Amino acid sequence: MKTVGDDTDFKAVSILEETVAYETLVAELNRSIRSVSEQLRDSNLLPSDFLRTSVASLFTEQILEAVRTQLLDLSRVFSVALYNDLLYPAQLRFSEMAPSLLYYLGDIELCQQPLISVVGARKATDDGRRLANEIAKTLASANFCVTSGLASGIDTSAMQAAIEAGGKVVGVIGTPLNQSYPKENIDLQSYVSKEGLLVSQVPFFRYSREHFSTRKYHFPQRNELMAGITQATVIVEASDTSGTLTQARACMKLGRPLFITERCYNSQGVSWPKKYVDKGAIVVKNAEEILEHLTALSR
Numbered sequence: 001m002k003t004v005g006d007d008t009d010f011k012a013v014s015i016l017e018e019t020v021a022y023e024t025l026v027a028e029l030n031r032s033i034r035s036v037s038e039q040l041r042d043s044n045l046l047p048s049d050f051l052r053t054s055v056a057s058l059f060t061e062q063i064l065e066a067v068r069t070q071l072l073d074l075s076r077v078f079s080v081a082l083y084n085d086l087l088y089p090a091q092l093r094f095s096e097m098a099p100s101l102l103y104y105l106g107d108i109e110l111c112q113q114p115l116i117s118v119v120g121a122r123k124a125t126d127d128g129r130r131l132a133n134e135i136a137k138t139l140a141s142a143n144f145c146v147t148s149g150l151a152s153g154i155d156t157s158a159m160q161a162a163i164e165a166g167g168k169v170v171g172v173i174g175t176p177l178n179q180s181y182p183k184e185n186i187d188l189q190s191y192v193s194k195e196g197l198l199v200s201q202v203p204f205f206r207y208s209r210e211h212f213s214t215r216k217y218h219f220p221q222r223n224e225l226m227a228g229i230t231q232a233t234v235i236v237e238a239s240d241t242s243g244t245l246t247q248a249r250a251c252m253k254l255g256r257p258l259f260i261t262e263r264c265y266n267s268q269g270v271s272w273p274k275k276y277v278d279k280g281a282i283v284v285k286n287a288e289e290i291l292e293h294l295t296a297l298s299r
Contacts (some may be wrong), residue, residue, distance in 0.1 A: 009104065013046060018066045019080050021047035023100045024059060027067070027206040033221065038101040041083060047100065052181075056150025067205045074204055078103045078177045083101050091115070095254055096226030099201040105193035110168055115145045116294075117226050117242050120154030120236035120264075128154055128237040131261060133161035135234060138287030144294075145196075147172060147230050149222055150189055152182050154236045159188060174222035175215075176204045201225050223247035232257035232297075234290060237264045240272050247274070252279050257297060259284050272295040 025036050040050055052060065067106035080087040081136040083100045089111035092098050095281050118136050119130060136158040138144045146162035147170040152222050171192040173181070177200050182185040192198050220243055227233060228252035233238060235258070238244040258281040265273040265283045277283060284290050 003216070005085045013048075013082075015080055016068075016071065016075070016083075016240045018082060019071055019101065020064060021051040021086070023071065023203045023205045024064055024066045024231065025055070026203045027049060027209065028063060029055070029057060033099050033201055037083070038096075038100065040100045041098075046082070047236065053209055068108060070205055070208065074178060078204075079104060080104070080165065081108060089201065089229050091231060092225075092229045097224045097228040097250060097254075099225070100200060103203075104197060104199045105177055106195070108195040109169055110145055113143070113168065114147050114294075115147045115170055115230040116290075117147045117233040117257045118236065119148055119151075119155070119223075119226070119233065119238075119247060120150050120159035121238050121242055121244070122153040122155075124153035124157065124237060129157040130237045131263060132157040133297070135236065135261075135287040135290065136161040136167075137165040138166040138291065140169075141177065142291055143167075145170050147226060149173065149219075149226060150185050152185070154186065156185060158236070159192070163191070163195075163252075165219065170227040170229075171196065171198045173198065173200045174202065174219035174221055176200060176202045176207050179202070180209070199229070201227075219243055220246040227251045227254060227256060230256070232259065232294065234259040234261070234284075235264060236261050237267065238272070239285050240270055244273055248276055248281070252281075257293065259290055259293070261285075 019176055021141050026033055043050055043156055049129055061104060081102045087108050116139050118132060132154045140146055140162040142232040145168045148159045150171045159169055165259050180189050223243060227247045233247055233259045235244055248258055258275045260281050260283050262283050284295055
């Protein structure tokens with residue numbers, strides 16, 4: 001594994017065993033992925049080192065073997081990038097939302113290109129879908145990697161439009177890589193994983209032990225991850241209760257540009273855009289204005 005901040009080009013580690021250790025920690029410490037990741041970064045230890053030196057007495061070989069067996073069964077389903085791996089997305093590494101281990105399928109080197117999130121309401125209006133299409137196609141034509149959470153509605157429209165425009169796409173999901181939500185996007189998710197990049201921070205073992213009703217928290221965490229992995233976020237339309245606002249808050253916290261369409265800003269019965277504009281979000285009429293702002297910000 002190539003590592004960051006090391007005098008050597010390679011550090012001999014077993015990706016499988018690091019993933020086993022990480023999944024065991026996340027499952028058995030009963031803490032959030034962010035909490036475990038922060039502790040690993042603060043200790044400057046690999047998951048296996050932390051497991052062995054800090055909390056070994058908490059775990060049995062039966063637990064480790066259960067995790068190892070499941071991951072071996074799934075070994076062809078995923079790849080991983082550890083936090084200190086050179087393949088780990090640089091944009092994400094500087095985010096406090098960064099997980100210590102990122103699961104992926106596809107071309108992880110796409111993260112070296114500029115990624116822009118295009119997201120919004122699941123129950124999108126026809127006008128919202130058309131605007132998402134326009135924005136995604138324009139960004140893709142300008143060589144930005146369009147990124148979405150592969151949710152229904154705006155996310156799906158943006159991703160499909162970027163693909164139709166011949167652009168590269170990145171999907172950030174709120175399930176393990178071997179799951180798909182919503183189910184109707186299974187073909188889209190498969191395409192993204194083969195022709196673009198599909199990433200997740202959701203561990204297989206812990207997810208398999210969680211009741212379905214408790215898994216919803218992975219989706220707001222997905223939005224935080226998306227804010228961390230991309231250079232900017234465009235919200236096409238969203239209500240005051242939309243999960244997309246988790247991403248808006250994360251953008252503000254990280255100091256990443258947040259674009260809100262003028263159509264969303266002027267929507268009746270929606271109050272959140274004005275609050276975020278007061279915090280520095282940018283209202284844009286169309287895709288061309290987004291490109292103008294991105295160009296100005298990069299100078």
